Amino acid sequence: MAETDIKAPPLREYPCIPMLVPGAMAGVKPYVANEKVQEEIGFPGKLVDDWHERALAKMGELLGKYRSLKVFMDACVHCGACADKCQYFLGSGDPKNMPVARQDLMRSVYRRHFTLAGKLFPSLVGARELTREVLDEWYSYYHQCSECRRCSVFCPYGIDTAEVTMAAREILDSVGYGQKYSNEIIAKVHKIGNNLGLPGPALENTLEGLEEDIKEDTGIDVRYPLDVKGAEVLLVTPSADFFAEPHIESLIGYGKVFHAAGISWTLSTKASEAGNFGMFIGNYEQLRKIALRVREAALDLGVKRIVVGECGHAWRVAYAFWNTLTGIGAGAGLAKSDPFAIQLQSQLDHRYRQPMHICEFTWDLIQKGAISFDREANDHRVVTFHDSCNVARASRMGDSPGGQFEIPRAIIRACANHYVEMAPGTTHEQTFCCGGGGGLLTDDLLDLRIKGALPRMEALREVADEQGVNFMATICAICKAQFTKVLPYYGFNMSMVGGVHQLVSTAIKLGDK
Ligand code: SF4
Ligand code: SF4
Numbered sequence: 001m002a003e004t005d006i007k008a009p010p011l012r013e014y015p016c017i018p019m020l021v022p023g024a025m026a027g028v029k030p031y032v033a034n035e036k037v038q039e040e041i042g043f044p045g046k047l048v049d050d051w052h053e054r055a056l057a058k059m060g061e062l063l064g065k066y067r068s069l070k071v072f073m074d075a076c077v078h079c080g081a082c083a084d085k086c087q088y089f090l091g092s093g094d095p096k097n098m099p100v101a102r103q104d105l106m107r108s109v110y111r112r113h114f115t116l117a118g119k120l121f122p123s124l125v126g127a128r129e130l131t132r133e134v135l136d137e138w139y140s141y142y143h144q145c146s147e148c149r150r151c152s153v154f155c156p157y158g159i160d161t162a163e164v165t166m167a168a169r170e171i172l173d174s175v176g177y178g179q180k181y182s183n184e185i186i187a188k189v190h191k192i193g194n195n196l197g198l199p200g201p202a203l204e205n206t207l208e209g210l211e212e213d214i215k216e217d218t219g220i221d222v223r224y225p226l227d228v229k230g231a232e233v234l235l236v237t238p239s240a241d242f243f244a245e246p247h248i249e250s251l252i253g254y255g256k257v258f259h260a261a262g263i264s265w266t267l268s269t270k271a272s273e274a275g276n277f278g279m280f281i282g283n284y285e286q287l288r289k290i291a292l293r294v295r296e297a298a299l300d301l302g303v304k305r306i307v308v309g310e311c312g313h314a315w316r317v318a319y320a321f322w323n324t325l326t327g328i329g330a331g332a333g334l335a336k337s338d339p340f341a342i343q344l345q346s347q348l349d350h351r352y353r354q355p356m357h358i359c360e361f362t363w364d365l366i367q368k369g370a371i372s373f374d375r376e377a378n379d380h381r382v383v384t385f386h387d388s389c390n391v392a393r394a395s396r397m398g399d400s401p402g403g404q405f406e407i408p409r410a411i412i413r414a415c416a417n418h419y420v421e422m423a424p425g426t427t428h429e430q431t432f433c434c435g436g437g438g439g440l441l442t443d444d445l446l447d448l449r450i451k452g453a454l455p456r457m458e459a460l461r462e463v464a465d466e467q468g469v470n471f472m473a474t475i476c477a478i479c480k481a482q483f484t485k486v487l488p489y490y491g492f493n494m495s496m497v498g499g500v501h502q503l504v505s506t507a508i509k510l511g512d513k
Helices: 035-040 051-065 067-075 087-092 099-114 116-120 132-141 150-154 161-174 180-191 200-218 247-261 284-301 312-326 339-347 358-368 389-394 403-415 443-452 454-467 477-490 500-507
Strands: 233-236 305-308 383-385 471-474 497-499
Touching: 035 180, 051 067, 051 099, 051 161, 067 099, 067 161, 087 443, 087 454, 099 116, 099 132, 099 161, 132 161, 150 161, 150 389, 180 284, 200 247, 233 247, 233 284, 247 358, 247 477, 247 497, 247 500, 284 312, 284 339, 305 312, 305 358, 312 389, 312 477, 358 403, 358 500, 383 403, 389 403, 403 500, 443 454, 443 477, 454 477, 471 477, 471 500, 477 497, 497 500
Parallel strands: 233 305, 383 471, 471 497
Antiparallel strands: none
16 A cells, blocks of 8 residues: 555544454555575574474473463453553554454464363364464564553553564564564664664764754754763664654754763764664564674773663663673673673773663753753743653663653753643553554554554644644654654644654753863
8 A cells, every 4th residue: 555545543532442343454464574684683584384383382482481471371361451452453443453362362372282271172262273374363463563561551460462472473583484674674783783774984974964063053062972982971872863853853962961061972883773673573682682782882992881862672671681681780680600791890880870871861960960951942842752662661760660751751841841741541651652663663564553653643632732732752763753754644743753852952051061
């Protein structure tokens, strides 16, 4: 379907449970990865002949390795509390996009092959054989889940559909049925260093161009250093920040913060990507290999601190997994056994949290009075904040519970006079995914992305109409790219989305350090 033929569903008053439209999204699926890409990252090039045996063997391996997956397969009582909580169900009405139904795609196969009742009386316990049709259904509906974890907030047993989706994608990859978009990006990171495939010289050019633009705008020499050995801080940020709009406005903001506070910093060509699509495909080896680039860069450059830019899933990986993947982080899980982790731990400055989110970094400087703002510079904006799912439900920030909600809002309030919250039930822990997370930010899934954005668009429409909101801030590169694309389908201007550090950039007072 051509992009111009895709129509957004009509906005409704929130909350609204849609009419069921069975099969509405049955034909929706992303492009399958080609042989070259699959093999480059260590998976079979195409669907293997013995896919049935291999898929079940992989499933057995994952059930043994991840206790949570086995609990999730067994514990669901079909209470229905999660049924109307997924943005893809709310936007499409397809009952298979209810989280419980999405889990059941795998649970039915689990029952057939891994439970006694399912082996003896399959039809009595809803057990299904893993047929080619079922495998195709997995490919379709496990790529209609952004792994946002919203459903798990409402499940009385804490069942996390995101983990089920990750397991399904890992099984699909293991039999040669991988997704083009995510796997191409992973291959690009291994080869070039970032999701966008920007080589070192292109990064250098971009950063030089930024320095010239800022000098022209402000008269001040704000630096965007690359690969500087001995810098205090290594900033690891999504590669979209180097290139895409509005992402680059936040990169400009980070540089101004470092400049105003007088702290030396550097970006790195080796660690020119904070994102880690290894998590989206549920594959530990890819997750670790990508994360290790950051450790290598930190060791090469001899930095004392590692700060992560505005990217939701990158912060989840850094906050929750870097510890055991790389030895960066609280408790430094690997530090006792891995010589590189030991070396890094002796190098990093333990007076600071490691890793640190750029919002924690900026908020700390605000509280210390090291940076200040001309808030009136943002007076043309009435700002609201979209909590990004991976930050909201899979990480924290700062020293207090809920810091991941409060710190970005505190920064916005420090640099803008007009701030408005969207409706309760659509923010904080219960925020909706933007619709493009979890490896779905590809144009072959545009129809799904537009439908998945519906609940957020409804909440935004309310504050735009009633309170004049004209800027939605967020701290995720995927949210920024997704909203830029889908806002016009809902009658909004694409430029009304931007980063928290875009607001910082507009209002920060630049000293002459
Ligand atoms: S997209 Fe989010 S709410 Fe929907 S099933 Fe997946 S994890 Fe649950
Ligand atoms: S809320 Fe939990 S127990 Fe209830 S149907 Fe959903 S996954 Fe199953």
